[in-house]
Amino acid sequence: MASKSERKVILETRGVYKQFPKVLANQDVNIKLHEGEILCLLGENGAGKSTLMNILYGLYKPTAGEMYLNGRSVVFSSPKDAIRLGLGMVHQHFMLVETLTVTENIILGSEPGRGVQIDYREARKRVKELSETYGLKIDPDAMIENLSVGLQQRVEILKALYRDARILILDEPTAVLTPQEVEELFGVIKELRASGVSIIIITHKLEEVLDISDRVYILRRGKIEGERATADVNKEELANLMVGRSVVLTVHREPHEPHPEPVFEIENLHVLDDRAYPAVNGLTLSVRPGEVVGIAGVDGNGQSELADAIMGLRPVQSGRLLHLGSDIARMSTKERIGRSISYVPADRQRYGLVLSMTIAENIAMGYHDRSPNARGINLDYPAMARRAEELIGQFDIRAPGPLTPAGQLSGGNQQKVILAREFTRKPTFLLVSQPTRGLDVGAIEYIHSEVLAMRSQDVGVLMISLELEEIFALADRILVLYEGAIVKELDPDRTDEREVGFFMTGGKEKAS
Amino acid sequence: MNVLSIFNTDLLVAMVRLSTPITLAAIGATICERSGVVNIAMEGIMIVGAFFAAVVAYFTGSPWLGLVAGVFAGGVYSMIHAAATVSLHLDHTVSGAVLNILAFGLTRYLMVLVFGHPGTSEPIARTLGNFQVAIPLLSRIPVIGPIFFNQTPIVYLSFVMVIFFTWFLKKTKTGLHVRASGEHPLALETIGVSVYRMRYLGVIVSGLMGGLAGAYLSIENSASFTEGMTNGKGFIAMAAMISGGWRPVGAFLASLFFGFADALQIRFQVFKVLQVPEEIFIIFPYIATLLAVAGLVRRSRPPKADGVDFMIERPEE
Numbered sequence: 001m002a003s004k005s006e007r008k009v010i011l012e013t014r015g016v017y018k019q020f021p022k023v024l025a026n027q028d029v030n031i032k033l034h035e036g037e038i039l040c041l042l043g044e045n046g047a048g049k050s051t052l053m054n055i056l057y058g059l060y061k062p063t064a065g066e067m068y069l070n071g072r073s074v075v076f077s078s079p080k081d082a083i084r085l086g087l088g089m090v091h092q093h094f095m096l097v098e099t100l101t102v103t104e105n106i107i108l109g110s111e112p113g114r115g116v117q118i119d120y121r122e123a124r125k126r127v128k129e130l131s132e133t134y135g136l137k138i139d140p141d142a143m144i145e146n147l148s149v150g151l152q153q154r155v156e157i158l159k160a161l162y163r164d165a166r167i168l169i170l171d172e173p174t175a176v177l178t179p180q181e182v183e184e185l186f187g188v189i190k191e192l193r194a195s196g197v198s199i200i201i202i203t204h205k206l207e208e209v210l211d212i213s214d215r216v217y218i219l220r221r222g223k224i225e226g227e228r229a230t231a232d233v234n235k236e237e238l239a240n241l242m243v244g245r246s247v248v249l250t251v252h253r254e255p256h257e258p259h260p261e262p263v264f265e266i267e268n269l270h271v272l273d274d275r276a277y278p279a280v281n282g283l284t285l286s287v288r289p290g291e292v293v294g295i296a297g298v299d300g301n302g303q304s305e306l307a308d309a310i311m312g313l314r315p316v317q318s319g320r321l322l323h324l325g326s327d328i329a330r331m332s333t334k335e336r337i338g339r340s341i342s343y344v345p346a347d348r349q350r351y352g353l354v355l356s357m358t359i360a361e362n363i364a365m366g367y368h369d370r371s372p373n374a375r376g377i378n379l380d381y382p383a384m385a386r387r388a389e390e391l392i393g394q395f396d397i398r399a400p401g402p403l404t405p406a407g408q409l410s411g412g413n414q415q416k417v418i419l420a421r422e423f424t425r426k427p428t429f430l431l432v433s434q435p436t437r438g439l440d441v442g443a444i445e446y447i448h449s450e451v452l453a454m455r456s457q458d459v460g461v462l463m464i465s466l467e468l469e470e471i472f473a474l475a476d477r478i479l480v481l482y483e484g485a486i487v488k489e490l491d492p493d494r495t496d497e498r499e500v501g502f503f504m505t506g507g508k509e510k511a512s
Numbered sequence: 513m514n515v516l517s518i519f520n521t522d523l524l525v526a527m528v529r530l531s532t533p534i535t536l537a538a539i540g541a542t543i544c545e546r547s548g549v550v551n552i553a554m555e556g557i558m559i560v561g562a563f564f565a566a567v568v569a570y571f572t573g574s575p576w577l578g579l580v581a582g583v584f585a586g587g588v589y590s591m592i593h594a595a596a597t598v599s600l601h602l603d604h605t606v607s608g609a610v611l612n613i614l615a616f617g618l619t620r621y622l623m624v625l626v627f628g629h630p631g632t633s634e635p636i637a638r639t640l641g642n643f644q645v646a647i648p649l650l651s652r653i654p655v656i657g658p659i660f661f662n663q664t665p666i667v668y669l670s671f672v673m674v675i676f677f678t679w680f681l682k683k684t685k686t687g688l689h690v691r692a693s694g695e696h697p698l699a700l701e702t703i704g705v706s707v708y709r710m711r712y713l714g715v716i717v718s719g720l721m722g723g724l725a726g727a728y729l730s731i732e733n734s735a736s737f738t739e740g741m742t743n744g745k746g747f748i749a750m751a752a753m754i755s756g757g758w759r760p761v762g763a764f765l766a767s768l769f770f771g772f773a774d775a776l777q778i779r780f781q782v783f784k785v786l787q788v789p790e791e792i793f794i795i796f797p798y799i800a801t802l803l804a805v806a807g808l809v810r811r812s813r814p815p816k817a818d819g820v821d822f823m824i825e826r827p828e829e
Binding site: 057059060078079080081083084089091094095096097098099100104105108109110111113116117118159163 | 683691692696699706824
C-alpha cells in the first residue's frame with residue numbers, strides 16, 4: 001500500500017466558514033480526504049460536524065472558503081451538484097420515505113425510464129444488481145416502514161451507490177444500531193473501501209474512530225482541533241482533544257452493598273402499546289435500594305411502554321407494581337411522584353421539559369404546588385428562582401441564569417436540569433431511561449457519576465438504556481429485555497457485550 | 513308517490529352530475545396535499561373559477577373560452593396560496609382560510625363592477641351543458657350507458673382526470689417526487705429535487721382543478737354565476753379527499769357517494785315522499801360527509817409531511 005502522503009487527495013476544504021444567524025458553526029476548516037481511506041470526523045454535539053458535512057454535500061452554502069474535488073475547485077449550489085460529482089451521504093436521520101418501497105427510495109430523483117414514466121422493471125433489476133455486487137441483501141419491494149433500522153441504513157447506502165458515489169459520508173451511522181448491526185455495517189464499510197470508495201464518518205463515539213478509521217480529524221467549537229493517524233492515537237487523547245479538557249471515560253464504580261429488601265418490584269406486568277398490541281408481556285423484576293439495575297434491549301422491545309406503565313402514563317393490563325410493599329399500579333402519576341418515585345424520561349425535550357419555560361419553572365414542575373415553590377394557590381417565583389440558582393450551581397448547569405428558557409440550553413444542560421429536579425426530591429426509587437442519549441463524553445461522564453451518587457445514597461435505580469456501554473458502566477445487574485419480557489439476567493462482571501447482544505436479539509440459551 | 517320509485521337511472525345520472533365538481537376539486541386537493549401543502553381553499557378557488565368562466569363565456573359567447581378562463585383563474589388564484597405557504601412559510605390553514613374569505617369578497621366586488629349588481633350574473637347564451645355527447649355504443653349499455661357515457665364535456669373530463677392523476681402519481685417520475693415531497697421533503701431535497709417546485713406544482717394542480725370545478729358549476733351545470741354558488745362543495749371535496757385516502761380513485765368514489773346523497777336529497781324534497789318539512793333533506797349530503805369522514809378517516813393516513821413547512825438551511829440543534 002502506498003504511504004498516506006503519496007495517496008491522491010480526492011476531496012479538500014480550504015478555509016471553510018459557516019455563519020448561521022446566531023452561531024458561527026464552522027471556522028477555517030481545512031480537511032483532506034485521500035482516495036480509498038476511512039476518515040473520521042470526531043466532535044461533540046454542536047461542534048459543527050454535521051454543518052460541515054452538509055456544506056460538502058451542497059445542502060448549505062459556506063459563508064467563506066473553498067472546496068476541491070480531485071484538485072478542481074467546485075461550488076455546489078444544491079445536493080444535485082454534489083451527487084453528480086460522486087458524493088453520497090447517509091444522514092443521521094434517514095432520508096427515506098417510509099411509505100415508498102426500497103426500490104422507489106433508491107431510484108428517487110434518478111429514475112430509469114424514458115420520458116415522464118418510470119421503468120419499474122429496469123429499476124428493480126438495477127437495485128438487485130447493486131445489492132448483489134456489494135453484498136447488501138435487501139428485498140427491493142419491501143416497504144421502508146416495515147424494515148429494521150439496520151436494513152433502512154442499508155437502503156441509504158445503496159441509494160448513494162446507485163448514484164455512483166465515490167465518496168460516502170456517514171453521519172453518526174451507529175447511533176441507532178445494535179452491536180451486531182454495527183459489526184455488519186463496519187464490514188460493509190471495509191468492503192466499500194476495498195472497492196475504492198472513500199469514506200467520511202461523522203461521530204462522537206471514540207470506539208468507533210478506533211475500530212474503523214484510518215485517520216481522524218477532531219472538531220471542537222467549529223474548528224479543527226487536531227488530526228491523527230488512528231494507529232498513533234488512543235482513546236484518552238481523542239477524548240481530551242474533543243472536549244478540550246481531560247475526561248474520565250469510565251466513571252469509577254465503588255463497590256456498594258445493596259439493602260436486601262427490594263424498594264420496587266414488578267410482578268408479571270402486561271402493558272399494551274399505542275396500537276393495542278402487547279408490548280410488555282409478563283415482565284417481572286425487582287430493584288433493591290443502593291443498586292443500579294440496567295435493562296438492556298433493542299429499541300422497540302417494550303422499553304417505553306414499561307417506563308410509561310411505571311410512571312402511570314399508560315394503563316396496566318395486569319400485574320403488580322410494588323413500591324415499598326404497596327401496589328401503585330392504579331395510582332395516578334401525581335400520587336406516584338408523591339411517593340418519592342423520580343423519573344428521567346428518554347425523550348427529554350418532549351417529556352422531561354417544557355422547552356419554552358424557564359429553568360426555574362422546569363425545576364419546580366411537578367412540585368410546583370407545594371413549598372417552597374408555592375404559597376397558597378400562588379406560585380412563589382422568587383423562591384423558585386432562588387432554588388434554581390442553587391441547583392444551577394450544584395449541578396453545574398451552563399446557563400445565563402434561572403430565567404433562561406430550557407429550550408436555549410444544550411442537550412447536556414437540559415438533561416442536567418431534569419437531574420436537578422428529579423435527584424433532589426429525595427427519591428427512594430429512580431427510573432432513568434436513556435439518560436445520555438445523544439450527549440457527548442463530557443456530559444455522559446457527569447450524568448453517570450450523578451446516577452452512581454444516587455446509588456451510594458441507597459436509592460434503588462432502574463435504568464433503561466439502548467447503549468450497552470452505559471449499561472456496563474453503571475449496572476450492578478443486567479436484565480435483558482426482549483419482546484416485552486426479561487429473558488436473561490447477567491452479571492456485568494461475568495459477561496460481555498457480545499453475550500448481552502446475543503440475548504437482546506432473541507438468542508436462546510443452548511440446552512446444556 | 514312511492515318512495516322506491518325515486519331510485520331509478522335518473523337518480524344515478526344526477527349523482528354523477530352533482531359529484532363532478534366535488535371529484536375535480538377533491539383530486540386537485542389530493543395532489544396538493546400529496547405534495548405536502550394543506551389546501552382548505554378549494555371552496556374559494558372554485559368560486560373564483562366559476563366567476564371568471566361565466567364572465568368570459570358571457571362576453572365572448574364561447575363557453576369553451578369560458579372554460580379556459582375558469583381553469584386559468586383558479587390556477588392564478590391558487591398561486592397566492594403557494595407563495596404564502598411554500599415561499600413565505602405561512603401556516604397552510606391560515607392562508608387557506610384567508611383565500612376562502614377573500615374569494616367571496618372578491619367575486620361580489622367584481623360582480624358589481626362587471627354586471628352592475630350583486631347576486632346572479634346575466635344568463636349565458638350558450639353553455640357547455642348544450643354539448644351533451646352520447647358516446648357511440650357505450651351509451652347504449654343499459655343503466656351504465658346513460659350514467660357515464662351520455663354526459664357533458666367537463667363530466668367526461670373529470671373521468672379522464674381520475675385516470676390521468678392515478679397514472680401520474682403511480683407511474684411518473686414527477687408523481688414519485690410529489691409523493692416524496694409530502695412524506696419526507698428533506699429526503700427529496702437531499703437527492704437533488706426541489707421540494708419548493710413539487711409543492712408549487714401540487715398547489716397549481718389544485719388551482720387548475722378547482723377552477724375547472726368552478727367552471728362546471730357556472731357554465732355547464734347552470735348558465736350563470738351566482739354568488740356563493742359553490743355552497744360548501746369545496747369543503748365536501750376535502751372530505752372526499754380524506755375519505756378517499758388521498759388517492760384519486762378513492763376521491764372519485766367518495767365524491768360519487770356525496771353526489772348520491774345530494775341527488776337523493778333533491779328528490780326527497782321535490783317529490784315530497786315523506787311527510788316532514790322538506791328542508792330537513794338539505795342536510796343529507798352534510799350528514800353523509802360527517803359519517804363518511806368519521807367512519808373512514810381512521811383507516812386512511814394523511815401524507816406525513818402534509819402541512820409541515822419546509823425550509824432548508826437550519827443550524828444544527
